[in-house]
Amino acid sequence: MQRIIYIAFDQLNVAAGAMRIADKANDHIVLVESQRMLTTRRWHKQRLLFLLSSARHFAKELTDAGWNVTYLKSATTIDGLREIKQKYPDSEVLCATPNSFELKKSLTDFGATFVANDFFLTSADLFSIWASGQKTFTMENFYRAQRKRLAILMDGTEPVGGAWNFDADNRLPPPKVHDWGAPLYFVFDEIDQQVISELPENAWGKIDGKTWGTSRTEALAQMANFFKNHFKEFGPYEDSMPGESWSAHHSLLSPYLNNGLLLASEVVEAALTRFAQGDIPISSCEGFIRQIIGWREYINGMYWYLGQDYRENNQLSATRELLPLFHDPAKTEMNCVRSVVTDIEDRGWTHHIPRLMVLSNLALLTGVSPQEFLDWMREVFIDAADWVMVPNVIGMATHADGGTLMTKPYAAGGAYISKMGQFCKSCKYDPKKRTGDDACPYTTLYWDFLDRHAETFSKNHRMFQQMGGLRRLSNLAEVKERAAQVLNGLERGQI
Ligand code: SF4
Numbered sequence: 001m002q003r004i005i006y007i008a009f010d011q012l013n014v015a016a017g018a019m020r021i022a023d024k025a026n027d028h029i030v031l032v033e034s035q036r037m038l039t040t041r042r043w044h045k046q047r048l049l050f051l052l053s054s055a056r057h058f059a060k061e062l063t064d065a066g067w068n069v070t071y072l073k074s075a076t077t078i079d080g081l082r083e084i085k086q087k088y089p090d091s092e093v094l095c096a097t098p099n100s101f102e103l104k105k106s107l108t109d110f111g112a113t114f115v116a117n118d119f120f121l122t123s124a125d126l127f128s129i130w131a132s133g134q135k136t137f138t139m140e141n142f143y144r145a146q147r148k149r150l151a152i153l154m155d156g157t158e159p160v161g162g163a164w165n166f167d168a169d170n171r172l173p174p175p176k177v178h179d180w181g182a183p184l185y186f187v188f189d190e191i192d193q194q195v196i197s198e199l200p201e202n203a204w205g206k207i208d209g210k211t212w213g214t215s216r217t218e219a220l221a222q223m224a225n226f227f228k229n230h231f232k233e234f235g236p237y238e239d240s241m242p243g244e245s246w247s248a249h250h251s252l253l254s255p256y257l258n259n260g261l262l263l264a265s266e267v268v269e270a271a272l273t274r275f276a277q278g279d280i281p282i283s284s285c286e287g288f289i290r291q292i293i294g295w296r297e298y299i300n301g302m303y304w305y306l307g308q309d310y311r312e313n314n315q316l317s318a319t320r321e322l323l324p325l326f327h328d329p330a331k332t333e334m335n336c337v338r339s340v341v342t343d344i345e346d347r348g349w350t351h352h353i354p355r356l357m358v359l360s361n362l363a364l365l366t367g368v369s370p371q372e373f374l375d376w377m378r379e380v381f382i383d384a385a386d387w388v389m390v391p392n393v394i395g396m397a398t399h400a401d402g403g404t405l406m407t408k409p410y411a412a413g414g415a416y417i418s419k420m421g422q423f424c425k426s427c428k429y430d431p432k433k434r435t436g437d438d439a440c441p442y443t444t445l446y447w448d449f450l451d452r453h454a455e456t457f458s459k460n461h462r463m464f465q466q467m468g469g470l471r472r473l474s475n476l477a478e479v480k481e482r483a484a485q486v487l488n489g490l491e492r493g494q495i
Contacts, residue, residue, distance in 0.1 A: 003027045004084055006095040006112065008103065009051050010385060012058040012260040013216075016118050017096030022067075028088065029069045031059050032080030044205040044380045045196075046212060046348040053195045053214035054259050060191065061216070077103070078110050099300075100386040101308040120300050121150065121264050121293060127301030137302065137405060140165070143294030152268065153289055165290060166283035172236045173420050180245035183252070184225045186210040186218050204327065204345075204380065211347045212255055212382055219253075219261035226251040227274045235284030239353050241336075241421035246343050250351045251288065254383040257296070264292050302395070302405060303387040311374065311390045315402035316453060318367040324493040326359075326376050331493030334441055335427035336417050337362060348382035355381075357416055360397030364411055365445035366487060367452075370400035408462040411449055414440035435478045441486045441495055447473060448483035 005027050011017040022029065033052060059071040074080030081093060097117040098104040107114075116123070130145060131137060144164050147153060153160040188196070188210050196207060213219050226234075230249040237249050256262040268289065275285040303310075325332040329341040340354040350359075355377075363373040374393040378384045395405025414431030418424040424431050424440075433439040434447060450457060450470045457463040473479065489495035 002088060002091050004081070004088060004091045004093045005029050006081060006093055006107075007031050007055075007058070008095065008098055009055045010099050010259045011096050011117075011119060012054055013119070013263060014062070016260065016263055018094050018115055020118070021094070021115055024065075024067055027068070028084070028091065029059075029062055029067050030081065030084050031055050031069070031071045032077045033071070033073045034075070034077045034080070035073065036076050039200050039202065041375070041379050042202050042204050043200075044344075044348040044382070045199055045203040045207050046205060047380070047382050047384070048199055048203055049192065049195050049207060050212045050214060050255060050348075050382055051259060052198075053192045054261060056191050056195065057215040058261075076106075078106050081110060081112075102386070119260055119263065120297055121268075122146070122297045122301055124301065124304040127297070128305055131301065131305045136407065139294060139298045142298045142301070143290055146293045146297060150293060152272070152293060153286060159286075161282035161286065166235065166286050169281075169283040170235045170287050171239050171420075174237065174240040174242035174248075174422055178237075178242070180242060180248055181229050183211070183247045184222055186213050186221075205348060206346055208346065211349070213261075216261050219256035222252055222256065223262060223267060223270060226253065227270055231271070231274055231284055231288065232280050233284065235281060235287040238287055238351075239420055241351075241353055241358075241417075241423070243339070243422035246347070246350070248351065252349070255349075257292075258383045258385045258388065264296065268292055299391050300387050302391045306391065306401075306404065310401065310404075311394055312371070313394050313400045313402070314370055315400055316367070316398070316456070318364075318369055318398065318400065320366055320368045320487075320491075322368055322372040322376055323362070323366065323490050325490065328493070332490070332495060333428050334495065335429075336421060336423035339423055344380050348380060353420060356397065356410055357412060357420070360393070361410060361412055361442065362445075364398050364409060365442065365449045366490060367449075368398075370394055370398040373398060403460070408460060409457075411446055411466075413443035413446035415443070417442065435475060435482045439482055439486075441490070444479055444482045444486055447476065447479045451476060451480065 005018045005022045007018060007029060013019060038048065056071065059069050063069045070084060072080040072083065074083060085093065093112040094115060095107060095112050097114040098107055130142060134141065147159065192210065192214055213222055230251065234249045234251065240248060242248055253262060253267060257264060257267065271285060271288055274280060325337055325341060329338040329345065332338050336358050340350050340358045343350045370393060374389055377389050377393055378386065391405055394400045396410060399406065399409035414424065418431040428438060429440040430438050431440040431443060434443045447470060450466055454467065454470065458467055486495055
């Protein structure tokens with residue numbers, strides 16, 4: 001009997017998920033474009049373009065290859081599936097286990113049958129076994145277990161290169177002169193143009209060119225470009241924020257991994273094959289492998305392990321509304337923030353350090369509501385799946401879970417941004433100053449943040465050094481007065 005195989009927009013791969021068990025002769029492949037998904041949030045234009053156009057390209061490729069495919073536009077995903085089910089009432093609906101709580105619930109209620117989700121290297125059950133045996137959920141411990149379990153970069157029982165990580169080699173600031181190379185750009189085709197013409201009016205951001213591929217072929221081209229031109233120097237500069245290159249030596253593969261155009265297993269295999277050629281330093285290879293088999297799997301595992309209510313955490317009682325600068329870079333004179341938000345407006349992406357140390361750090365220090373910040377991160381980043389953003393924002397970025405994921409908050413003054421980026425020289429603020437009209441807002445707000453949460457952080461032994469610094473601060477009253485001015489100015493878009 002014919003089966004209905006539902007393909008979610010983040011599972012676009014013929015070799016994985018429900019497509020792995022699909023039968024070309026008998027099964028009916030269905031993709032649904034949910035109008036509610038498109039319009040209920042202020043999504044970045046490029047995020048919508050990427051997701052919709054990739055799905056339409058995937059549907060066309062399947063049709064061209066002889067599959068029986070229906071691509072539907074419907075009010076909701078479930079409405080679309082109901083429509084198909086009415087035509088084929090005896091057909092079972094099959095799909096891979098969805099990647100979000102919300103879709104999993106609605107498909108479960110609809111009566112869909114799930115097959116294993118192999119878009120990740122670690123099943124939720126396997127992760128749960130690891131997590132339930134841990135006192136703290138340290139990513140490094142998970143990562144080492146992954147290296148052993150998957151036998152990746154292992155020399156028997158020892159790590160290749162004699163160490164589990166090479167972080168110490170991978171913290172170089174941007175050099176004064178460096179050839180970052182040009183990022184790969186693509187050319188819009190008819191499908192892309194059609195999607196652009198249909199984008200909702202409330203969508204945010206710009207589309208000035210095709211930064212993100214929308215097909216498997218383009219995703220593979222991006223992967224090949226990374227391994228050929230950037231892999232070697234990825235590691236040493238992975239944390240640096242050069243002013244002259246938005247992509248530095250980053251792979252730009254996360255969107256494709258997160259919508260299924262690339263599989264983690266093939267990216268790891270390509271990295272190891274390239275490493276075996278001999279001219280890639282272990283620091284670059286290990287740093288990249290850690291992102292894929294460590295961080296990515298850990299964050300996905302924690303998303304499911306911590307449960308659906310985890311996203312509601314707000315243990316630092318942060319209630320400030322999202323600052324206007326997050327949607328409009330002209331609403332701030334902080335050069336780092338203006339530059340990073342402009343990058344996001346231009347292409348829906350910036351790498352992990354501006355996300356963490358510029359954007360999230362600012363949300364944390366100013367006490368922006370974690371849920372508002374989470375919504376914004378979900379809407380504007382090209383690769384912002386729910387499973388990525390919930391643990392990253394609630395746990396890592398805003399410390400709203402009280403330390404479940406990370407034992408201490410990622411709070412920092414302007415010194416870190418000054419060291420790792422090239423923003424401060426042309427900024428009207430001074431990263432070394434904490435008081436005065438030209439004090440760096442990060443530096444002022446850092447001490448104010450520690451003081452506001454002194455009672456909580458005094459109980460955290462990992463904050464011992466920072467709290468000691470706060471106690472030794474000679475002009476706290478002056479700092480707090482400036483912090484109040486800064487917070488007020490940020491709310492009005494005048495700092
Ligand atoms: Fe950012 Fe402060 Fe540096 Fe200005 S001085 S660029 S606000 S870190």
